[in-house]
Amino acid sequence: MTEKLQKYMASCGVASRRECERIIADGRVQVDGAPATLGDRIDPATASVSLDGSPVVGNTNVYVVLNKPKGVVTSVTDTHERPTVLDLITGVEARIFPVGRLDMDVTGTLVLTNDGELTHRLSHPSFEIDKLYHAWVRGKVAESTVVQLCRGVQLEDGLTAPARARVIKRGTDSTLIAITVHEGRKRLVKRMCAAVGHPVHDLRRIRIGSIESHDLIEGEWRHLSDEEVASLKRLTKMTD
Numbered sequence: 001m002t003e004k005l006q007k008y009m010a011s012c013g014v015a016s017r018r019e020c021e022r023i024i025a026d027g028r029v030q031v032d033g034a035p036a037t038l039g040d041r042i043d044p045a046t047a048s049v050s051l052d053g054s055p056v057v058g059n060t061n062v063y064v065v066l067n068k069p070k071g072v073v074t075s076v077t078d079t080h081e082r083p084t085v086l087d088l089i090t091g092v093e094a095r096i097f098p099v100g101r102l103d104m105d106v107t108g109t110l111v112l113t114n115d116g117e118l119t120h121r122l123s124h125p126s127f128e129i130d131k132l133y134h135a136w137v138r139g140k141v142a143e144s145t146v147v148q149l150c151r152g153v154q155l156e157d158g159l160t161a162p163a164r165a166r167v168i169k170r171g172t173d174s175t176l177i178a179i180t181v182h183e184g185r186k187r188l189v190k191r192m193c194a195a196v197g198h199p200v201h202d203l204r205r206i207r208i209g210s211i212e213s214h215d216l217i218e219g220e221w222r223h224l225s226d227e228e229v230a231s232l233k234r235l236t237k238m239t240d
Contacts (some may be wrong), residue, residue, distance in 0.1 A: 005042050007020075009057065024050070029080075061113065068109075073106075076098075107210060107218060111232075127235070129182055136174055138199050139175065145197070160192055165177055211232065
């Protein structure tokens with residue numbers, strides 16, 4: 001059985017499928033000694049794949065959830081020498097990558113893995129993976145505003161998809177709201193709240209798909225259980 005070259009590379013933990021496509025297009029990949037091109041299909045059982053001269057082979061996938069604290073960059077490396085989420089993951093020999101991004105000032109659930117295909121599916125908007133946030137916003141949020149968030153908010157890059165939102169608590173000059181989105185736009189929750197007149201002053205991601213980090217203190221991480229991994233694969237329609 002054949003499969004797309006970039007999908008195979010992603011399953012080996014090289015990078016996300018989209019990044020693997022760029023690597024192939026850059027001419028860095030060979031299949032059976034010949035330069036690969038985007039669109040190639042291979043039989044993983046018989047093909048010999050190499051990247052920059054080094055063999056690409058299947059590896060054991062690792063799945064981790066981190067309760068990300070503030071002040072940490074969601075990146076593998078940082079040119080400004082700021083701490084990254086990988087600095088918090090110790091004792092894991094596999095090269096893992098964060099799934100999506102959380103701003104430095106955002107806390108909460110972050111999945112990291114070397115499963116490139118799962119990373120692609122969790123990140124791609126076509127799979128509509130829910131992400132639940134709790135946001136403290138400025139001002140008292142009216143129910144009419146909650147309805148607006150649910151129906152969609154006009155942003156500079158277009159109308160947002162319908163979300164789920166509700167008020168959890170109202171303070172004297174701020175409101176805690178729960179909002180669930182499935183789009184992958186940058187800073188989406190912050191921009192939605194600002195657009196309806198209630199800028200965010202504290203944001204926490206509670207859940208991505210079925211994965212939560214409520215059992216961890218900020219900065220702690222753990223391996224996902226087999227059932228948690230299976231639930232993510234079911235959500236993203238992956239088959240082993």
